[in-house]
Amino acid sequence: MPATLPSTAVSRRGAPIRRHTVVVQLHDRPGALYRAIGLVRRRDYNVSSLVVGASEQAGTSRMVIVVEAADVEQIVQQLMRLVDVVSVSELSLEDTLVRETVLAVVETGDDRAAVLVAAHDYGARATRHGSTRLLLELTAEPAHVDAFVATVRGFGLRQLARTGPIVLGSTLDPIDGNLDPISNPPADLPPLSSTSTTFQELSS
Structure with a gap:
């Protein structure tokens, strides 16, 4: 089910406002993204997140848009009528894998150890x-x-930067969440190195 916002949030007709995640796959053509976003804008929805990136199909992009509205059925149908749109779906929390990345520059002062513990x-x-300072x-998951x-x-x-949520639906083959990491990578692969580096500019 879409996430329900606080009880004070209601539409003009009195229906509760909910947070909906709509995924649109569309062709990489001039104006395609603008037309899709324009449809959402004209509905006067509050857009809390918009992420666009390449999809698994060459020549197409996936747009993940999170809107706050009582219902999105009409906008889903309108998006499907656009010539550049390949598919549209509204995803619920039960059938999606949602991830978001955040970068945060934190002033440590005398609390460096405490910051590292909290990060861990x-x-x-x-x-x-x-x-x-530390870059974390x-x-x-967004929550x-x-x-x-x-x-x-x-x-x-x-400093803070968030990507917004990226989403995959349950149309994928089942994923075993208990798989062990590869213990013996192929010999021709270079060894992994730590991403931790000295970055003196953070202290400026």
């Missing part, structure tokens, strides 16, 4: 280190990212 607790990585990176951001704000958040 959320599964974030300190990918770059300055003398007084996290990829997780987990929200909680992480709220925590690092308490330490002194200097």
